[in-house]
Amino acid sequence: MKNQKAKWGIVGTANIAKKALIPGIRDSDSSELYAVGSRDGARAKRFAKEFEIPESYGSYEGLLDDPRVEFVYIPLPNHLHHEWTIKSLKRGKHVLCEKPLGTTAGEVREMFEAAKENDVKLMEAFMYRFHPQVLRVKELIDRGEIGEPKFFRGAFSFPLVNQDREDDIRWKEEMGGGSLLDLGTYSINTVRYLFDDEPRKVFARSSYHPDHTADAETQATMEFPGDRTATFDSSFLLSDRANFEVVSSSGAIRGFNTYGPGRYKRLNVEIERGNSREIETVKGVDEYSLEVDELLDAASKDRKPKITREDSMNQARVLDAVKESAENQSWVEV
Numbered sequence: 001m002k003n004q005k006a007k008w009g010i011v012g013t014a015n016i017a018k019k020a021l022i023p024g025i026r027d028s029d030s031s032e033l034y035a036v037g038s039r040d041g042a043r044a045k046r047f048a049k050e051f052e053i054p055e056s057y058g059s060y061e062g063l064l065d066d067p068r069v070e071f072v073y074i075p076l077p078n079h080l081h082h083e084w085t086i087k088s089l090k091r092g093k094h095v096l097c098e099k100p101l102g103t104t105a106g107e108v109r110e111m112f113e114a115a116k117e118n119d120v121k122l123m124e125a126f127m128y129r130f131h132p133q134v135l136r137v138k139e140l141i142d143r144g145e146i147g148e149p150k151f152f153r154g155a156f157s158f159p160l161v162n163q164d165r166e167d168d169i170r171w172k173e174e175m176g177g178g179s180l181l182d183l184g185t186y187s188i189n190t191v192r193y194l195f196d197d198e199p200r201k202v203f204a205r206s207s208y209h210p211d212h213t214a215d216a217e218t219q220a221t222m223e224f225p226g227d228r229t230a231t232f233d234s235s236f237l238l239s240d241r242a243n244f245e246v247v248s249s250s251g252a253i254r255g256f257n258t259y260g261p262g263r264y265k266r267l268n269v270e271i272e273r274g275n276s277r278e279i280e281t282v283k284g285v286d287e288y289s290l291e292v293d294e295l296l297d298a299a300s301k302d303r304k305p306k307i308t309r310e311d312s313m314n315q316a317r318v319l320d321a322v323k324e325s326a327e328n329q330s331w332v333e334v
């Protein structure tokens, strides 16, 4: 392993970069934050000054043209992930791109093709997969602590109406916004991970706020092989929830506050076996720092990152099926 830290560039001046990825890169022993690119040069300079980033560019192209940038983080509005990920990969950069990787499975396929052609790594930034809470739930399920899981329920919501970002990209359908792609995608990812399987078909319903184009709420049911079922709801209208439960005939495991971006938090796992109930508290980590380290390690060892191409492709296929079902009001095969 070389002694020099890997240089990261950030495309755009997103909130999530400020809140989570920048502290995550700082926490990493092997990465350093080197450059930021913004559509606006003055904004890039201000951002660089505020976060002590050595280099700033008044365009995304400028950042990508800098040969010193080895790793790129893409926290753009969802409809721009495809374009800027592919541009980064073609310049030989490894890419950590925010979820959802693309707005359709077709986009995601093209993104991974570009990674393959240019011999670089691409990973979807599902940070919660690095948190010990979900790893502990997975361990309990795989050890058969509650027997055979038959049902999953995921809930992720918060009232976007009450927030102060008036022109929020998440309300805009044309920018890949909406509760499904922003929030529901986590529940889909969680059940796919915990069941270690893919749904065969889905049925979904979406509803809309009169002032906005993207879905305000989506609820879906997913049928898994082995007579297993999953449901989830995502909403920009309901109160704060970021929970899930996995249920068997003899017990249940529940995770709370799983997807809220936060650092060093303690998270609970509730385990129910028959009439007994136990709460385990899991010590938090900086899951954003771990995803940064994961991509770096995968690149340096030329191995698959933990969130693989197959995983992200299957995830995108389920999202496509949920969208189609909500549009047609019918069951859709995945």
Ligand SMILES: NC(=O)c1ccc[n+]([C@@H]2O[C@H](COP(=O)([O-])OP(=O)(O)OC[C@H]3O[C@@H](n4cnc5c(N)ncnc54)[C@H](OP(=O)(O)O)[C@@H]3O)[C@@H](O)[C@H]2O)c1
Pocket (backbone or CB within 6 Å): 011, 012, 013, 014, 015, 016, 017, 020, 037, 038, 039, 040, 043, 044, 074, 075, 076, 077, 078, 080, 098, 099, 100, 125, 127, 169, 181, 182, 261
């Ligand atoms: N993993 C997590 O915990 C987590 C949490 C929240 C969001 N996310 C994901 O992160 C991504 C960004 O979300 P965010 O809420 O942080 O976004 P945001 O604050 O709205 O930032 C998006 C950035 O994209 C750039 N941009 C380029 N074209 C734009 C356009 N037409 N309109 C608005 N901005 C544009 C802007 O940077 P410049 O103007 O400087 O170019 C802007 O700062 C999304 O994919 C989202 O799903 C992940």
